[in-house]
Amino acid sequence: xxxxxxxxxxxxxxxxxxxxxxxxxxMMNQLAKRDFNVTLxxxxxxxxxxxxxxxxxxxxxxxxxxxxxxxxxxxxxYRRPFKYKIGVWxxxxxxxxxxxxxxxxxxxxxxxDEKVVYAPSYIEDKALLLAxxxxxxxxNIEELEDRPPDILHAHDYHAIPAAVLAKQTLEKLNCKAxxxxxxxxxxxxxxxxxxxxxxxxxxxxEKHPVFLDGKKIIYSYKQLLRKARGYLETFGxxxxxxxxxxxxxxxxxxxxxxxxPSCNCKKEFIWNGCDWKYEELxxxxxxxxxxxxKELYGKTGFERFQLREYFLTKALSKLKPEEPILDESPIxxxxxxxxxxxxxxxxxxxxxxxxxxxxxxTGRLSEQKGxxxxxxxxxxxxxxxxxxxxxxxxxxxxxxIKLINVFxxxxxxxxxxxxxxxxxxxxxxxxxxVCSDIFACPSKWEPFGIMALExxxxxxxxxxxxxxxxxxxxxxxxxxxxxxxGMLVPPKKHRSLADAIxxxxxITKIQEKHFKGELSKKEKNKLTNLIKNEExxxxxxxxxLYGAKIRENCIKRIENHFRWxxxxxxxxxxxxxxxKIARKIN
Numbered sequence: 379x380x381x382x383x384x385x386x387x388x389x390x391x392x393x394x395x396x397x398x399x400x401x402x403x404x405m406m407n408q409l410a411k412r413d414f415n416v417t418l419x420x421x422x423x424x425x426x427x428x429x430x431x432x433x434x435x436x437x438x439x440x441x442x443x444x445x446x447x448x449x450x451x452x453x454x455x456y457r458r459p460f461k462y463k464i465g466v467w468x469x470x471x472x473x474x475x476x477x478x479x480x481x482x483x484x485x486x487x488x489x490x491d492e493k494v495v496y497a498p499s500y501i502e503d504k505a506l507l508l509a510x511x512x513x514x515x516x517x518n519i520e521e522l523e524d525r526p527p528d529i530l531h532a533h534d535y536h537a538i539p540a541a542v543l544a545k546q547t548l549e550k551l552n553c554k555a556x557x558x559x560x561x562x563x564x565x566x567x568x569x570x571x572x573x574x575x576x577x578x579x580x581x582x583x584e585k586h587p588v589f590l591d592g593k594k595i596i597y598s599y600k601q602l603l604r605k606a607r608g609y610l611e612t613f614g615x616x617x618x619x620x621x622x623x624x625x626x627x628x629x630x631x632x633x634x635x636x637x638x639p640s641c642n643c644k645k646e647f648i649w650n651g652c653d654w655k656y657e658e659l660x661x662x663x664x665x666x667x668x669x670x671x672k673e674l675y676g677k678t679g680f681e682r683f684q685l686r687e688y689f690l691t692k693a694l695s696k697l698k699p700e701e702p703i704l705d706e707s708p709i710x711x712x713x714x715x716x717x718x719x720x721x722x723x724x725x726x727x728x729x730x731x732x733x734x735x736x737x738x739x740t741g742r743l744s745e746q747k748g749x750x751x752x753x754x755x756x757x758x759x760x761x762x763x764x765x766x767x768x769x770x771x772x773x774x775x776x777x778x779i780k781l782i783n784v785f786x787x788x789x790x791x792x793x794x795x796x797x798x799x800x801x802x803x804x805x806x807x808x809x810x811x812v813c814s815d816i817f818a819c820p821s822k823w824e825p826f827g828i829m830a831l832e833x834x835x836x837x838x839x840x841x842x843x844x845x846x847x848x849x850x851x852x853x854x855x856x857x858x859x860x861x862x863x864g865m866l867v868p869p870k871k872h873r874s875l876a877d878a879i880x881x882x883x884x885i886t887k888i889q890e891k892h893f894k895g896e897l898s899k900k901e902k903n904k905l906t907n908l909i910k911n912e913e914x915x916x917x918x919x920x921x922x923l924y925g926a927k928i929r930e931n932c933i934k935r936i937e938n939h940f941r942w943x944x945x946x947x948x949x950x951x952x953x954x955x956x957x958k959i960a961r962k963i964n
Contacts, residue, residue, distance in 0.1 A: 380953070381415045382406075383527040383544065383555075385512070385537035387504070388495055391471045392435065392478075393423050395495050396742050396773070397828040398562045401624070401650045402533055403471070408946040410473035417524070418471075419512055419540065421504045422480035424491040426467045435469035435476055440522060442466045443482060444514030448506075448578055462486045464511045466522075479511035494706045494776060501536065502573070509539040509579045516547045526553040529953050533560050535567050538614035539579040542599075545617075546581060554964045556956035559618040560648070561611060563825050564632055568608045571600045587963040589619055592643040594963040605640075615641050619963075620956040622646045624826035625847030632825075632846075644959065646952050649847070651942035652831035656933055659808045659836060666805060667693060682837075683890050685813035687733040690767055693806050694797060695722075695729035702726075702801025709774045712782045713800045720793050721786060727797050734765035735883045738814035738838065740807075741829045743772040743781050743800065748820035748843065753788045754872035755820075755879060760795055762880045762908055763887070769810060770798040811836040815886045818879065822869050824848050831940050834932035839886070839925075840864035841878040853935065855928065856911050863932045877910045882928075884908040885918055889925030897922060 388395050390403040402418070410416045425431045426439070444464040463482040470476055481487025489503040490511075519526065526548055532541035538559065545557050574581045583600045597605070599617075606612035615621040615637050621644055623629045629647045663685070664671070671680065671688055680688075702725045704710040713725040720728040737759075741747050749770065759766050774782050782800060789796045817833035819842035826847035833840050834851070842848040844866040855862025865878040884905045891897040891905075902922065909915045918924045 437469040556960040651945035654835035755876035758876035837929035843869040892922040
């Protein structure tokens with residue numbers, strides 16, 4: 379049994395901001411099922427004050443208290459020297475052990491218990507105190523009845539100080555743990571040595587072996603940060619035995635260009651996975667909405683387009699009282715201030731007056747996701763297919779809070795055709811996926827894109843930009859009509875995006891009308907002419923059910939390539955390689 383320590387700022391079931399949380403949980407849970415002994419270390423983000431989570435995660439406070447002070451010219455705006463007092467809470471999430479660190483005095487609590495996970499004014503402070511907390515944990519490892527890890531796995535730049543300090547501290551105990559770093563999203567954060575040093579995070583400036591340019595080289599930590607040009611992620615990659623990211627394209631196009639050739643010897647990629655299963659989600663939809671559907675239609679077994687009509691004209695406006703769920707108060711205030719139709723009170727929205735082909739988009743509300751490109755494409759789509767409905771289920775972030783009003787204003791402009799719900803909506807989230815016609819991923823860049831996997835798992839053809847991981851997950855029907863799962867277009871090109879949306883909607887509309895027995899020859903020709911690619915037009919003319927074939931391809935692609943139980947084999951091979959390198963240079 380391998381002992382694995384994982385470091386992250388978020389994890390599904392504990393606290394979630396985006397796709398990172400899903401990836402971290404599924405990686406760890408699958409490893410635990412393979413007999414790894416897995417522990418996740420996180421800042422508390424205040425979850426120990428939430429009775430529901432305390433019960434769910436079986437959180438219990440350990441007797442250990444980690445105390446210390448940070449001297450010198452500190453960036454902490456509280457007092458000098460800054461005295462920290464950290465508490466340890468231990469619990470479990472599924473098969474994974476959970477260790478969170480919270481504050482036991484006012485100043486420490488202000489940082490570690492801040493509920494906004496990535497609050498800009500606290501993020502460096504949280505990373506620092508997580509590092510100090512992990513070092514204190516290691517020094518008291520016997521009291522906590524734990525044993526040293528074989529593998530340390532850091533997720534994104536926030537976890538690098540803690541993981542590197544853990545590695546250095548463990549070496550004093552003659553434990554040579556292998557260090558793996560996964561970059562889910564490159565942030566290019568710069569830090570000073572003063573930040574990483576004993577004065578703040580706690581790393582001692584000692585000479586030690588690292589693996590660069592395919593060989594063992596001796597550097598001090600300060601020298602390594604200088605070689606990394608002060609970039610924390612580059613420092614972490616150089617310090618690690620193996621670094622990974624979430625797709626081959628993102629690795630080569632982004633990370634290697636940034637990290638430089640010295641890290642070429644330790645690069646790997648590990649796809650994210652998806653365990654969504656269409657039939658299971660459909661059963662969950664019937665569990666949540668079956669009664670309402672039966673009252674409306676007199677039965678509960680429905681075709682996709684019938685569920686779509688229920689979603690667009692009924693369910694969209696009947697969220698649960700607590701929905702949309704908005705964890706951060708500034709965001710909640712901004713969303714609650716939207717009152718002009720189609721927005722209603724407390725973030726809710728009006729349903730549509732009538733049904734129509736539906737385009738779904740989900741994910742974070744950020745510049746990266748290309749929501750602006752989608753809005754630029756909407757007029758052209760509506761000119762060709764006027765009854766199209768666009769539904770966007772988006773999670774706002776405090777860093778880009780201004781985008782709430784920007785896109786709310788655009789939504790009002792297209793109030794007959796567009797709805798945005800800002801926040802989490804568990805009561806309709808699965809329903810939206812199993813009833814939509816196609817899914818849009820107009821990202822300007824995208825390391826991986828779990829939302830595309832979730833879309834395909836629920837039978838949604840995907841229109842996506844040809845960037846990062848999307849190039850690897852989606853099979854373009856223009857190049858692979860037999861096994862295609864969607865269409866790929868250039869980033870930021872709204873006309874190309876519109877053409878692809880129109881083409882796929884025409885394909886799915888032909889399939890739907892043929893199934894209903896409503897497809898006349900005239901309408902078939904009219905819709906087919908909307909398909910941009912001539913070869914695909916010929917296929918659809920010959921086989922009006924081609925849309926159903928694409929849906930089948932989507933589900934098969936997830937089943938054959940992106941189940942977590944398969945993806946995790948890639949991670950285990952990375953751990954084995956990292957351990958081999960660690961033994962080689964130590």
